[in-house]
Amino acid sequence: MPHVIVKLYPGRTEEQKQQLADEITKAVMAAAGSAERSISVSIEDVPAEDWAEKVYRPDIMERPDILYKKPGYNPL
Template sequence: MPHVIVKLWPGKTEDQKTKLAEAITREVTQILGNGEASVSVSFEEVESSRWQEDVYLPDIAAQPDRLYKKPGYEM
């Protein structure tokens, strides 16, 4: 615990995904106080043509109460 799922368009390199997984792990351990061994990160590539149907509608539009960073807004 915790497990972080990153959904993104295909095309990112293995190096980019590795660096992002390392950054996510670093921040999770620092903020939540978990040990690094308890954190897992996965990537789910979703084609841009399927983004609306497979990600935006079910994960973003249908569950706004779960969003801590909404698309289109800077933090």
């Protein structure tokens, strides 16, 4: 039952978000062998001014053990 959470800056349209969710679903199906019905995807808009404290610090910096793709930036 994979659940994927995507956090990104605001500005994408609903159509872009739906396309992203569709592509993530396809990738999870292919890579993890999950059935489409078992996959869920949520997308959360996070303002740029909140990114460091709401995303970078708690989800990236403080959880390196579960981070499989490291970013090439450091906003701190």
